[in-house]
Amino acid sequence: MITVANLTKKFGDRAALDDLTLTVNCGEIFGLLGPNGAGKTTIIRMLTMLTKPTAGTISINQLSLNSNQQIIKELIGIVPQHFNLDIELSARENLELHCRLHNIKAKERNDRIEKLLTFVDLLDRANDMVQTFSGGMKRRLMIARALLHRPKVLFLDEPTVGLDPQVRRKIWELVRRLSTEGMTIFLTTHYIEEAEALCHRVAILDKGKLIALNTPRALCHGIGEYVVEWEENEEIRYRFFPDRTQAGAFCASLAAAVTIRRSNLEDVFVEITGRKVVEKNDSPY
Amino acid sequence: MIRHIRTVFWRDWIVLKRRLTRYILSRTVSPILYLIAFGWGIGRAIPMKQGNYLDFIVPGIIALNSMIISFNAVGPPLNMSRIYHKTLEEYLLAPISASSYIIGKILSGVLRGLISSVVIIILSLLFGTHLQMNIWFILALVLNCAIFSALGIVAALYMNSHEDMSNFNTYVLTPMSFLCATFFLPSQLPFIMQKVIEILPLTQASYALRQSSLTGELPGTAIIIMLVYLVVLICIGINKMNRLQE
Numbered sequence: 001m002i003t004v005a006n007l008t009k010k011f012g013d014r015a016a017l018d019d020l021t022l023t024v025n026c027g028e029i030f031g032l033l034g035p036n037g038a039g040k041t042t043i044i045r046m047l048t049m050l051t052k053p054t055a056g057t058i059s060i061n062q063l064s065l066n067s068n069q070q071i072i073k074e075l076i077g078i079v080p081q082h083f084n085l086d087i088e089l090s091a092r093e094n095l096e097l098h099c100r101l102h103n104i105k106a107k108e109r110n111d112r113i114e115k116l117l118t119f120v121d122l123l124d125r126a127n128d129m130v131q132t133f134s135g136g137m138k139r140r141l142m143i144a145r146a147l148l149h150r151p152k153v154l155f156l157d158e159p160t161v162g163l164d165p166q167v168r169r170k171i172w173e174l175v176r177r178l179s180t181e182g183m184t185i186f187l188t189t190h191y192i193e194e195a196e197a198l199c200h201r202v203a204i205l206d207k208g209k210l211i212a213l214n215t216p217r218a219l220c221h222g223i224g225e226y227v228v229e230w231e232e233n234e235e236i237r238y239r240f241f242p243d244r245t246q247a248g249a250f251c252a253s254l255a256a257a258v259t260i261r262r263s264n265l266e267d268v269f270v271e272i273t274g275r276k277v278v279e280k281n282d283s284p285y
Numbered sequence: 286m287i288r289h290i291r292t293v294f295w296r297d298w299i300v301l302k303r304r305l306t307r308y309i310l311s312r313t314v315s316p317i318l319y320l321i322a323f324g325w326g327i328g329r330a331i332p333m334k335q336g337n338y339l340d341f342i343v344p345g346i347i348a349l350n351s352m353i354i355s356f357n358a359v360g361p362p363l364n365m366s367r368i369y370h371k372t373l374e375e376y377l378l379a380p381i382s383a384s385s386y387i388i389g390k391i392l393s394g395v396l397r398g399l400i401s402s403v404v405i406i407i408l409s410l411l412f413g414t415h416l417q418m419n420i421w422f423i424l425a426l427v428l429n430c431a432i433f434s435a436l437g438i439v440a441a442l443y444m445n446s447h448e449d450m451s452n453f454n455t456y457v458l459t460p461m462s463f464l465c466a467t468f469f470l471p472s473q474l475p476f477i478m479q480k481v482i483e484i485l486p487l488t489q490a491s492y493a494l495r496q497s498s499l500t501g502e503l504p505g506t507a508i509i510i511m512l513v514y515l516v517v518l519i520c521i522g523i524n525k526m527n528r529l530q531e
Binding site: 080084086089097103 | 288289291292295296299300370371372374375376377378379380381
């Protein structure tokens with residue numbers, strides 16, 4: 001469905017993305033996981049024609065992005081990380097504008113708008129101005145808008161960033177429902193649990209480079225399904241094991257208090273890069 | 286293409302319709318001040334060969350006002366939409382051409398410019414001017430609104446901050462407001478300055494509006510110059526819009 005080959009983006013001398021090659025299958029939920037600044041948004045912007053690649057090729061549905069922009073715009077839906085709804089319009093007017101821009105016939109518009117507002121649970125706020133909406137409502141409206149023209153591929157850039165856990169789960173539920181209906185979903189996230197909960201396959205990015213790509217379980221299996229953590233000389237130490245039995249046997253050999261848990265994508269990232277996806281010093285507090 | 290032009294225009298019309306009364310009322314303030322200050326105040330002390338100063342200045346005020354309104358109706362909101370609100374992305378991601386977007390925006394700037402001009406025309410008639418409305422007057426007015434809407438679009442696509450937009454206003458629109466045949470004829474200025482000012486679009490708009498309203502004649506040269514400005518600005522806008530990818 002999506003084929004990316006040797007994709008590179010440079011801003012001056014700095015490579016925001018370096019020689020990325022990957023394929024996303026039809027109907028798949030594909031996740032790009034990485035810390036802030038890894039190049040996730042740059043990829044989405046190139047896939048959606050908002051940013052021009054420095055090198056490399058992209059094709060969607062076997063159509064090259066270079067020569068089929070107008071056709072591809074009909075095939076894709078985009079929910080960007082930032083809120084780009086028109087705050088001078090109501091929710092319904094925002095959707096109406098999208099319908100008109102995507103050539104949806106007048107007699108179909110109302111029906112689609114009503115259905116999608118119901119789908120994202122905003123029908124009762126249809127005529128309210130968007131500027132009165134909370135972050136979660138805006139995000140859900142952006143998802144509804146992106147679905148109006150029935151795209152084959154949906155791009156979600158950090159779809160739940162800044163949202164509370166309840167709204168986050170609601171959006172996950174929406175994404176799963178879309179996937180079961182056959183839509184290909186390409187999302188970026190820096191939330192480990194989001195990538196694990198939603199994605200069929202995950203590509204891990206760091207500093208513009210692809211460092212791993214597989215199913216979440218296979219990535220974890222690669223480092224060991226279980227991890228034992230313990231404290232030694234005021235430092236947290238850890239070790240990976242292929243199964244719980246071996247992890248338990250190792251625990252018995254330790255005098256310190258230990259924790260056994262299943263490994264996750266954060267562990268994969270730390271193992272490969274030596275850093276966490278969200279570093280403590282990423283926060284100003 | 287026409288459907289998409291209508292869509293771009295529809296969005297701006299929805300927003301304008303919601304505040305139409307407020308918009309019209311706010312558009313009366315500057316013209317009233319201009320008419321009082323330059324018509325009754327300074328105007329009474331200025332001797333004219335034919336007619337009075339109010340008859341001379343009203344076409345200039347209409348040109349000036351429609352320039353400011355059309356530019357500001359399109360330029361700053363589009364700049365905000367591109368840089369801050371990112372709502373321009375909705376159009377960039379849609380299967381519409383750059384020309385549809387540019388023409389739709391120009392039409393919405395023209396509409397606002399015309400509404401505001403109608404307000405001035407009504408007020409100036411109340412102040413006792415002798416304006417002659419005809420097809421050439423309307424053509425010149427529409428062209429003036431279109432030129433400055435297009436200039437607003439070009440500025441909004443090139444300027445990378447709100448401050449730059451404001452500077453554009455200061456360096457381009459403000460000098461034109463004072464020099465382009467609104468309050469006096471450029472023939473009173475030094476020769477070189479006169480020639481420079483005469484090629485500016487607002488000067489041609491003032492000439493065209495004045496000639497058509499005072500004599501009823503077709504201001505041919507001015508209309509041709511204005512058309513050239515409009516086409517060039519539209520081409521620059523479309524070209525820039527097509528290259529908006531980072």
